[in-house]
Amino acid sequence: MTTSRTARRILAATSLAALTTGALPAPLARAADGVTQERLLNADKEEGNWIHHHKNFAGHRYATLTQINKDNVKNLKVAWTLHLGGIEGGGIWSHGGLEGTPIVENGMMYVTDGWGSVYKIDTRGGEGKLIWKMDPKTDREWAGAVACCGVNNRGVALWGDLVVSHTLDGRLIATNKETGQVAWQRQIADPDKGETITGAPLIVKGLAISGVGGAEYGIRGWIAATDLKTEKEVWRTHTIPGKGEPGYETWKGPNNAAVSGGGSTWVTGTYDPDTDTIVWGVGNPGPDWDNAYRPGDNLYTDSTLALDATTGKIKWHFQHTPNDPYDYDSVSENLLVDVGGRKLAIEADRNGFGYAVDRTTGQFVWATPFVKKVTWTKGINPDTGKPFEYDPTKDVQRYNPAATPSAENKNADFCPGNMGGKNWPPTAYNPDLQYWYIPVIESCNRVTHETMTTASLKPREFFTGGGPTNPFRITGSVTAIDVKTGKVAGKHETQFPLLGGMLATPDLVFTGEPSGGVMALDAKSLDKLWEFRTGGGVNAPPMTFTVDGKQYLAILVGLGGAWDKWFIDSTPELKNIQTGSMLYVFAL
Amino acid sequence: MRKMLLPALAAGLALAASAAWAQGARGGGEGDLAGFKKACAGCHKWHGGGGGGYGGEALSLRKTQLDKEQVAEVVRCGRPGTGMPYHLRGAYDTVKCYDSLKADMGTSMPPETAVFLRPTEIDAVANYVVTSLKGKGEPTLEECTAFFGATSRACDIYRKKEGPDGATASH
Numbered sequence: 001m002t003t004s005r006t007a008r009r010i011l012a013a014t015s016l017a018a019l020t021t022g023a024l025p026a027p028l029a030r031a032a033d034g035v036t037q038e039r040l041l042n043a044d045k046e047e048g049n050w051i052h053h054h055k056n057f058a059g060h061r062y063a064t065l066t067q068i069n070k071d072n073v074k075n076l077k078v079a080w081t082l083h084l085g086g087i088e089g090g091g092i093w094s095h096g097g098l099e100g101t102p103i104v105e106n107g108m109m110y111v112t113d114g115w116g117s118v119y120k121i122d123t124r125g126g127e128g129k130l131i132w133k134m135d136p137k138t139d140r141e142w143a144g145a146v147a148c149c150g151v152n153n154r155g156v157a158l159w160g161d162l163v164v165s166h167t168l169d170g171r172l173i174a175t176n177k178e179t180g181q182v183a184w185q186r187q188i189a190d191p192d193k194g195e196t197i198t199g200a201p202l203i204v205k206g207l208a209i210s211g212v213g214g215a216e217y218g219i220r221g222w223i224a225a226t227d228l229k230t231e232k233e234v235w236r237t238h239t240i241p242g243k244g245e246p247g248y249e250t251w252k253g254p255n256n257a258a259v260s261g262g263g264s265t266w267v268t269g270t271y272d273p274d275t276d277t278i279v280w281g282v283g284n285p286g287p288d289w290d291n292a293y294r295p296g297d298n299l300y301t302d303s304t305l306a307l308d309a310t311t312g313k314i315k316w317h318f319q320h321t322p323n324d325p326y327d328y329d330s331v332s333e334n335l336l337v338d339v340g341g342r343k344l345a346i347e348a349d350r351n352g353f354g355y356a357v358d359r360t361t362g363q364f365v366w367a368t369p370f371v372k373k374v375t376w377t378k379g380i381n382p383d384t385g386k387p388f389e390y391d392p393t394k395d396v397q398r399y400n401p402a403a404t405p406s407a408e409n410k411n412a413d414f415c416p417g418n419m420g421g422k423n424w425p426p427t428a429y430n431p432d433l434q435y436w437y438i439p440v441i442e443s444c445n446r447v448t449h450e451t452m453t454t455a456s457l458k459p460r461e462f463f464t465g466g467g468p469t470n471p472f473r474i475t476g477s478v479t480a481i482d483v484k485t486g487k488v489a490g491k492h493e494t495q496f497p498l499l500g501g502m503l504a505t506p507d508l509v510f511t512g513e514p515s516g517g518v519m520a521l522d523a524k525s526l527d528k529l530w531e532f533r534t535g536g537g538v539n540a541p542p543m544t545f546t547v548d549g550k551q552y553l554a555i556l557v558g559l560g561g562a563w564d565k566w567f568i569d570s571t572p573e574l575k576n577i578q579t580g581s582m583l584y585v586f587a588l
Numbered sequence: 589m590r591k592m593l594l595p596a597l598a599a600g601l602a603l604a605a606s607a608a609w610a611q612g613a614r615g616g617g618e619g620d621l622a623g624f625k626k627a628c629a630g631c632h633k634w635h636g637g638g639g640g641g642y643g644g645e646a647l648s649l650r651k652t653q654l655d656k657e658q659v660a661e662v663v664r665c666g667r668p669g670t671g672m673p674y675h676l677r678g679a680y681d682t683v684k685c686y687d688s689l690k691a692d693m694g695t696s697m698p699p700e701t702a703v704f705l706r707p708t709e710i711d712a713v714a715n716y717v718v719t720s721l722k723g724k725g726e727p728t729l730e731e732c733t734a735f736f737g738a739t740s741r742a743c744d745i746y747r748k749k750e751g752p753d754g755a756t757a758s759h
Contacts (some may be wrong), residue, residue: 091736091742092629092630092634094626096702139740139741139742140740141736141737141740141741141742142740142742142744145634145736145742148641148642149642179699191741192741192744192745216641216642287640288640289640430630443642448640448644448645448671449645450639450640450645456639459745461633461639461746462633462639462640462641462642463640464640464641464642465640466640466645467631467640467641467642467644467645467670468642468643468644468645469647469670469699470699471695471699512601562642564702565642565643566628566630566642566643568702569699569700572700575700575702
């Protein structure tokens with residue numbers, strides 16, 4: 001580790017030197033900016049850049065920069081801010097929010113707002129200057145009426161001279177990096193079917209990989225790859241098997257439930273170049289809370305899927321909550337880590353457990369609860385990786401029946417609540433400490449069950465089998481898991497659920513709270529070392545970069561998403577958080 | 589759970605259980621859509637048909653048997669013991685609801701809305717519910733465009749359903 005970090009520093013110093021000359025003729029600079037597979041594979045060597053959604057293909061969100069460290073982080077101050085747009089309402093939403101991770105390449109930052117506008121910002125010279133804004137003119141009513149969980153967009157990806165992004169109304173858009181003009185676009189998801197897109201694309205070997213949202217609207221989920229050169233779709237793999245495909249037998253009963261089985265894929269996955277494998281999380285089955293409608297294990301919902309990156313073919317799967325009656329998505333990013341001689345994929349599931357599986361086979365390795373309270377199961381069987389109560393001979397699982405919504409238990413309280421555990425906000429991993437930092441929602445909530453029939457299934461209508469209320473207070477934590485042992489190494493409790501996500505550096509971890517605080521914790525002890533109150537609600541992950549040889553911390557601030565519409569009763573103080581849309585950048 | 593006597597609500601629910609409601613007077617109500625959009629559509633859906641969703645398990649306003657004053661009371665005071673919030677600032681505090689204050693409600697206390705409505709807005713919402721939703725069957729293209737406007741594709745599925753001869757099939 002030490003050797004490779006030194007090597008990285010040398011390389012970074014070289015690229016920094018090239019940058020700071022400032023005298024490169026423009027065409028040469030542009031050529032140097034072209035993003036290639038080689039650069040994406042070696043993203044960690046570009047120490048001051050952040051060119052992947054999750055920082056590297058392995059999803060670590062770990063920056064090796066050390067100018068800001070535990071000794072001086074207390075001196076971190078606002079360097080500059082930039083107001084963004086996208087707060088307009090649409091559909092069932094009164095306003096948009098910010099959930100994106102900024103991408104930075106050679107001092108140029110690319111961020112999105114909830115409606116998918118892309119902003120290019122020049123961060124040189126200690127300030128932020130807007131270079132261009134690409135407004136995709138999203139059909140707000142069309143998309144906003146079938147977006148279960150807010151007007152959201154989590155950011156862009158880079159390829160060649162293109163900035164690649166999604167819109168809530170289902171488009172993949174390629175924008176010229178220099179001019180901000182749309183080079184081309186294609187419709188890949190269909191809001192007429194309840195499909196929307198909120199995730200950032202993952203780019204692998206010139207293919208833009210897109211996931212879809214909509215498991216609350218009776219969609220049949222998929223992951224799709226678009227060739228950025230030919231602008232055509234190369235593969236689309238459904239997360240719910242079709243007739244005759246393996247796994248189709250896990251959808252039983254008279255309702256033909258597979259056609260509306262959910263399995264959305266709305267969080268950006270990761271990529272293992274050694275095996276040319278994309279690892280991507282799959283969401284909940286539909287209807288969410290009426291699992292008797294869909295007897296069987298309901299593959300590949302609530303699963304981690306490994307796909308051949310070239311063909312989209314499924315290599316292996318691991319399912320966390322078979323026949324899920326709770327809305328326990330497994331959409332979370334899988335971090336690819338090498339620990340103790342094993343190649344692992346680790347995922348913090350909405351069901352409250354962190355899982356490690358062997359990423360070459362999908363074989364279960366360990367699971368450990370990262371929330372304080374779990375009531376739906378006694379635990380995960382260390383031999384099988386399944387909940388102890390899981391009975392493979394039963395078509396409808398009841399787990400802990402008192403905590404499970406069903407026709408016989410119309411109002412069920414369960415922990416973690418249906419938002420998790422851990423929702424989309426990304427984890428981070430420190431490869432030196434081998435600590436994995438999870439932004440936790442410490443929660444319980446109540447679900448009222450509704451029995452579904454095939455007549456309940458209508459296009460663009462919620463198909464959930466009931467709905468949640470929130471009579472219990474919900475808090476949060478940063479929970480660290482030592483990946484060497486698979487055990488919780490520390491927990492920093494927070495007044496509010498962590499809705500933003502994590503960033504790790506060698507001796508720090510950064511996150512934000514929906515009440516407005518951005519904070520730095522000690523990477524080992526999780527003691528709070530710094531905090532700044534932004535005055536808005538943090539609903540996005542922090543990132544760090546360098547420009548002009550100086551390290552900065554950046555985070556989008558603007559509370560939107562599902563929380564302030566559907567779950568606010570559990571955090572009543574957050575009703576005071578006003579709508580906003582702003583980029584904060586900090587420096588020493 | 590503690591049982592409470594809630595006279596007006598009980599009366600409303602009794603009505604809800606009665607025979608099918610005759611189609612009431614139509615017209616008006618369109619100007620009242622704003623309050624409904626702001627406070628109700630998330631859970632009761634744009635068409636008021638209710639059902640499950642992230643907003644909870646909401647009742648159908650199209651099938652409601654409540655009259656305008658009863659709807660207004662439920663909007664003001666919420667439905668105790670359910671996820672239906674109260675929307676009047678000061679309800680159960682400076683203003684009694686179902687003859688009760690917060691201290692009397694215990695675990696039946698309904699949640700507080702994220703957006704309070706003024707009394708005139710509550711009246712407008714109740715008017716919209718009884719004139720534009722109550723007693724209606726399946727949602728139509730006309731209702732959809734009244735809610736979302738005609739410039740979006742939000743109502744295209746109703747255009748497809750009603751065919752090319754639908755009332756406002758062209759853009």
